[in-house]
Amino acid sequence: MESLLNSSSAQPAVSYTQFFEVAKQHNLSTMESLWQAHYSYWNNDTLATGIMAFVAHELIYFGRCIPWVIADALPIFFHRYKIQDKRPPPSVMDQWTCVKYILAIHFIIELPLIILFHPMMKLCGLKYDLPFPTLSAIAAQIITFFIVEDTYHYWLHRAMHWGPLYRSIHRIHHQYAAPFGLTAEYASPWETLLLGLGTIGPPLLMGYITGEVHLMTVLVWMTLRQIQAIDAHSGYDFPWSLRRIVPFWGGADWHDDHHRYFVGNYSSSFRYWDVLMGTVAGPRGKQKK
Numbered sequence: 001m002e003s004l005l006n007s008s009s010a011q012p013a014v015s016y017t018q019f020f021e022v023a024k025q026h027n028l029s030t031m032e033s034l035w036q037a038h039y040s041y042w043n044n045d046t047l048a049t050g051i052m053a054f055v056a057h058e059l060i061y062f063g064r065c066i067p068w069v070i071a072d073a074l075p076i077f078f079h080r081y082k083i084q085d086k087r088p089p090p091s092v093m094d095q096w097t098c099v100k101y102i103l104a105i106h107f108i109i110e111l112p113l114i115i116l117f118h119p120m121m122k123l124c125g126l127k128y129d130l131p132f133p134t135l136s137a138i139a140a141q142i143i144t145f146f147i148v149e150d151t152y153h154y155w156l157h158r159a160m161h162w163g164p165l166y167r168s169i170h171r172i173h174h175q176y177a178a179p180f181g182l183t184a185e186y187a188s189p190w191e192t193l194l195l196g197l198g199t200i201g202p203p204l205l206m207g208y209i210t211g212e213v214h215l216m217t218v219l220v221w222m223t224l225r226q227i228q229a230i231d232a233h234s235g236y237d238f239p240w241s242l243r244r245i246v247p248f249w250g251g252a253d254w255h256d257d258h259h260r261y262f263v264g265n266y267s268s269s270f271r272y273w274d275v276l277m278g279t280v281a282g283p284r285g286k287q288k289k
């Protein structure tokens with residue numbers, strides 16, 4: 001990204017704070033100034049995008065899991081909202097095993113891909129300069145990504161329940177019949193790659209076709225998609241859960257049944273593919289037939 005920094009400073013900027021102060025002189029919003037300061041500080045766009053995306057990924061993944069770890073540690077307050085309330089909550093050992101496995105997946109599989117993202121997005125014509133796109137443009141693209149990812153996820157996930165694919169790839173994700181937040185990305189490296197394509201593919205494709213996708217939109221999309229996946233594995237359903245406001249939203253209420261019954265509820269975010277294709281899991285599915 002073109003550096004507009006240092007142009008008006010007597011002393012060259014060297015720290016994040018100094019780069020931020022210089023960026024603010026260029027009529028940018030706080031977020032845009034931080035963005036500009038970040039790219040100027042690293043002075044290597046591939047590295048700057050990679051570090052930003054990876055740090056955000058770690059903070060959001062483990063940060064979003066913390067409330068669910070707390071909920072499992074305080075059954076006196078939260079047990080009444082637990083979906084599979086007859087099973088014991090995950091042990092500290094279960095959670096620790098999950099954390100170690102996920103860190104290995106993040107560093108060995110996802111980190112190299114995240115570093116490769118910058119050249120890939122440039123090849124596909126994604127933008128990362130300033131200003132940021134408008135909120136309405138970000139929202140419209142993200143809704144499209146949710147719909148496309150959900151469709152891709154439904155069919156690929158359904159295929160992964162076919163015997164040979166299940167045994168060789170998907171079985172790891174089903175190790176926990178009563179999922180908890182940290183299990184969202186507890187999966188084989190192949191599953192991480194194949195299902196991850198549903199998250200990363202739509203923005204690259206849309207960027208290639210329209211030339212109007214910004215990296216900021218991709219980061220917001222990845223954040224929401226991660227939160228969706230973690231919440232769907234939380235094992236808790238609240239009176240204020242999103243699925244009660246948006247009736248076709250899946251959430252934990254939907255995905256928990258996939259882990260409990262092993263068959264049905266294959267989609268990630270929404271319910272309509274399973275309803276349309278007659279693959280609703282458990283007693284709810286039988287009622288529908």
Ligand SMILES: [Zn+2]
Pocket residue numbers: 157161170173174258
């Ligand atoms: Zn499955």
Ligand SMILES: [Zn+2]
Pocket residue numbers: 173179184233255259
């Ligand atoms: Zn799952």
